[in-house]
Amino acid sequence: MNRRSFVSLPAVTLAAGQLPAGPAPVFEGPSVVEGNLPVFAERLKAELDFPLSWANTRGNFGDWKRRARAQVRELLWQPEDRTPFDVEIIDDQPRDGYRQRQILFNVTRNSRVRATMLLPEGPGPFPAALLLHDHGSKFDIGKEKLIEPWYDETRRASAQAWATRYFEGGFVGNALVARGYAVLAVDALGWGDRGGLTYDGQQALASNMFNLGSSLAGLLAYEDMRAAALLATLPEVDHRRIAAVGFSMGSYRAWQVAALSTHIAATVAVCWMTALKDMMVTGNNTLRGASAFHMLHPGLARYLDIPDVASIAAPHPMLVFNGELDTLFPRPGVEAAYATMRAVWASQHASNRLATKLWPGLGHTFNLAMQEEAFTWLDRALTR
Helix, strand or coil: CCCCCCEECCCCCCCCCCCCCCCCCCCEECCCCCCCCCHHHHHHHHHHHHHHHHHHHCCHHHHHHHHHHHHHHHHHCCCCCCCCCEEEEEEEECCCCCCEEEEEEEEECCCCCEEEEECCCCCCCCEEEEECCCCCCCCCCCCHHCCCCCCCCHHHHHHHHHHHHCCCCCCCHHHHHHHCCCCEEEEECHHHCCEEECCCCCCCCCHHHHHCCCHHHHHHHHHHHHHHHHHHCCCCEEEEEEEEECCHHHHHHHHHHHHHHCCCCCEEEEEECCCHHHCCCCHHHHCCCCHHHHCCCCCCCHHHHHHHHHHHHHCCEEEEEEEECCCCHHHHHHHHHHHHHHHHHHHHCCHHHHHEEEEEECCCCCCCHHHHHCCCCHHHHHCC
């Protein structure tokens, strides 16, 4: 990334065989180097000083939150949408100790979607969890990655294989309903019911959204905000105790919606946290583009680092886990992000509300031991 190449050219036209007088001028070449980075990438990184971060502004914390949230909100490129949710229950069945439900609702003015819910038995209202699915370059299932599907055997088989790969065989939503949580999962654009996306098509989809005056990452963020708002309206849900829970890209979505929505009271974010500059290095998956467009708000890095955005949620409780061996998020970037976040929560005398952990010997996973620790923490956080 630091490699620079220069080509020398004579400053004037010379006769054949004539040597130029004095040093020849040079120009840059090549300009795009390994990782599809500009040769001046390190200079660009050095210019990023994140002026809107809490560390660089201080003052009144509430004022900072409002300014920082407004800046992120502006860069989503999504207009305010107060379309009625118009919830319709299309399937409701009893299971052992809970109910499984399919609903239709207007996630935006443009999209009516099918979502799945699990509800504990009893009158409620219950604490709730908005479940944010991962990317994984696997588009046939979305919400099914987190709530075991009962309505489609093909998706059930696909989802079980996914749960075996990343969750040690369990489904996060089913584990949470057993602990007394109402849970909701919704497909992001391109996944599950809202499919049609391919790995190779992601950059084209993002480009087309930009050309339409919108943003793929912005839409993803705004739809998550709308889903959180929907949960807060449901009679079965205690609107004061709604958590955002996600793994991988779902982790990014979880702390992002916690930063942007006033409905999220606590957050569990697993395997997506790093400082930006430590992520923009040769070999990192982000440099490939593709899935990065789901998490890219153009211009945001001119104001805030990644952990700065997550810190807008402070001082609400937040748990952030990463795997020590996760190649997507190398240790230096994770530790730098954790340090930034700890400083923010500490400044608000809320250090006990932030839990960060780099799990030794683990990679990109949310296994049963991690789930037990995270959900026990969440029980305590929402009981406060």
